[in-house]
Amino acid sequence: MPASHIMTLCGLFLLSPAGFADPVALGIDPETRLKHWEWNADGVLLRITQRLPDQTRAFFLARGFNQADADHIAGNCIFQSMFRNTGPEASGTVTSDLNDWRLSSNGKQGRLLVREHWRKLWAEREVPQSARIAFEWSLLPTQQTYAPGDYNWGMTSYGLPPDSHFDLVFTWHRNGRRLEGKIGNIQCAPDIHPEPNPANE
Amino acid sequence: MNRLNLVPALLGFLALLASGSGSGAGPDVSGETLTALPDKPPAPEFTLPDIDGRTHRLSDYRGKVVVVNFWATWCPPCREEMPAMQRAWEQVRNDDIVFLGINVGETEDEIFAFTGDYRVDFPLLMDRDSAAIQDWPIRGLPTTYVVDGEGHLAYRAIGGRAWDRPEVLDQIRALR
Numbered sequence: 001m002p003a004s005h006i007m008t009l010c011g012l013f014l015l016s017p018a019g020f021a022d023p024v025a026l027g028i029d030p031e032t033r034l035k036h037w038e039w040n041a042d043g044v045l046l047r048i049t050q051r052l053p054d055q056t057r058a059f060f061l062a063r064g065f066n067q068a069d070a071d072h073i074a075g076n077c078i079f080q081s082m083f084r085n086t087g088p089e090a091s092g093t094v095t096s097d098l099n100d101w102r103l104s105s106n107g108k109q110g111r112l113l114v115r116e117h118w119r120k121l122w123a124e125r126e127v128p129q130s131a132r133i134a135f136e137w138s139l140l141p142t143q144q145t146y147a148p149g150d151y152n153w154g155m156t157s158y159g160l161p162p163d164s165h166f167d168l169v170f171t172w173h174r175n176g177r178r179l180e181g182k183i184g185n186i187q188c189a190p191d192i193h194p195e196p197n198p199a200n201e
Numbered sequence: 202m203n204r205l206n207l208v209p210a211l212l213g214f215l216a217l218l219a220s221g222s223g224s225g226a227g228p229d230v231s232g233e234t235l236t237a238l239p240d241k242p243p244a245p246e247f248t249l250p251d252i253d254g255r256t257h258r259l260s261d262y263r264g265k266v267v268v269v270n271f272w273a274t275w276c277p278p279c280r281e282e283m284p285a286m287q288r289a290w291e292q293v294r295n296d297d298i299v300f301l302g303i304n305v306g307e308t309e310d311e312i313f314a315f316t317g318d319y320r321v322d323f324p325l326l327m328d329r330d331s332a333a334i335q336d337w338p339i340r341g342l343p344t345t346y347v348v349d350g351e352g353h354l355a356y357r358a359i360g361g362r363a364w365d366r367p368e369v370l371d372q373i374r375a376l377r
Contacts, residue, residue, distance in 0.1 A: 045228070059275070084228055084360070133306035133331045137273060141340035144359070149233035151360035152341035153278045 024183050034189065039181045043087030044094060044172055046181065048079040050189035051155070053162055059138075064131030069122075073135075076113060077158040077166075077188035081140045084151035087174070094146045096172045103158055105166035113157040114142040162191035230282075231363050235347060235356035235372050244269070244348045245336040249326040252309050252316075257301065257326055260352065266298045266376045267348040268364075271334055273305050274315040279343040282361035283319050289364035289373075290323045297350075297377060303328050305342065349376045 023041030028034070029049075036049035053074035060070040085094040103110045115136055122132045140154035160166060165187050171180040244267075248258045259267065270286060272279035283302075290300040300323035304312050312325055328334055337346070347356035355376055362369060 063275070082228065129330065130306055134273070134275070137305055137331075137342050138275065144340050146359060147236035147357070149230070149360075150236065150358070151228055151278075153276070153360065154341060 023181065035187060037183045037186055039170075039183055040086070041181065042179055043085065043091055043174065044179070044181065045082070045084040045086045045151075046170060046183075047082045048156065048168075048183075048186065049081070050187070051078045051080055052189045053078075053191045054193055056155075060131070060135065063134040064128045065135075069125060069127060069131075073157070075161065075191075077160040077162065077164060079156050079158070079186075079188075080153075081156040082151055082153045083140065083144070083146070085146035085148050087148050089148050091148055092175050093148075094172050094174050095144070096146070096170075097143045098140065098156070099142060101168065101170045103160075103166045103168050105160055105164055110159060110166075113159045115139050116142060118157075158188065160188050162188055164188045228360075230361050231366065233358075233362055234366075234368050235358050235362065237356055238354050241349070241353040241355055242338075244346065244352050244354050245333075247303075247326075247328075247333040247336070249303065249328055249333055251324045251326050252312050255324070257324060259348070262299050262348075263352055264297070264350050266350060266373060268298070268300045268345060268373065269348060270300070270302045270343060270345040271305055271328075271337070271339055272302055272343045274307055274311055276342045278361040280315075280319065282343060282364065283321060285362070285364040285366075287319075287321055287323070289370060292365065292370060293373065294323075296374065298373060299323070301326055303333060305334050306331055347373055347376065 021041075023039050025038045025040070027036050027038065029036070034050040034052070036047060038045065038047040056074040056078045057070045060073055061067065065073070083096060085091075087094070098112050098114050101112055103112070118135060118139070119132070122135065127135075138155055140152055140156050144152055146152070158164075158166060165185055167182065167184045168186055169180055169182050171178060173179070244259060246259050248256060250256055259269070268286075268289075272283070274280070286300060286302070302321065302323065302325045304325060305328050307327070308329070309327065312327065316325070337344075341359065343361055345358045345362070346354050349355040356372060364370075
């Protein structure tokens, strides 16, 4: 989807009462109606985009998962995600560890379900190797070091039911300094199913 | 059209969504170059078949600069950068510079279908069991390394790049 097709609901970099630019922008794709949240500040860009559970089911069914396992993945609040070091050339590398990220939903604290969590589950369920490989590499890496300009793309899983809301605190390190960002009131995609357009019937 | 006939259309719609095409996959990389690796570690060896059945060993290319791209057909930024990689290869193919695309975990049929949509003339190798990628310092797709003529990792790009950008090509050509 070309970026030009993305309609931003809330303007980028809205000014807060304190006069500082809000680093979080919320957008919605006009065709799919899927929402995305984007943090862009302090030399880091994090963008997470809703995935319908049916999208996720279709993706993993096509890669060798059975229906029960595809349903299980789809029910764990999956987002398409991109993390990028947007700092200038001299700013140095950014390291990120998803184990350090925290989410809160309905007063409860939680963590992302990272590759290592899923790897153990798929071994227990004896998922075919080709499916496991596709799953592993389709997730955002748990740990990564990003040079300026580097980015990773991949799914992130928040372990919440469809349509849940949560706040995300994410962290990274640059030049030995720990930094963090927060995106509030993120919504997992609801478990809806596309219906045929009656006009086409 | 009855409801039953709409099922393939719906599945097609879901497949389009599932592919990630609706997610705004990659950022603007038009200004990015490659990250130099000062310690230049040795490139891990691999022996992999391409989609035509020919075997490729990295060491077969000793003396040449080799751009090794790890990718998958379902990875949107991998697909996004492939046309630029093809254009880059067309510009340097006669300069002792080799491009190898290593697909992670997929079949000949899946890769063949991809090449129906994306023209790729450099070798596409298959790492079906992901054994090769696990030997390399890689955590996400796409990741690309540029191997110098002595078999050392000289540059790295995590995420896609505009491979046909003159500044990027200059970095690669300078290794000859």
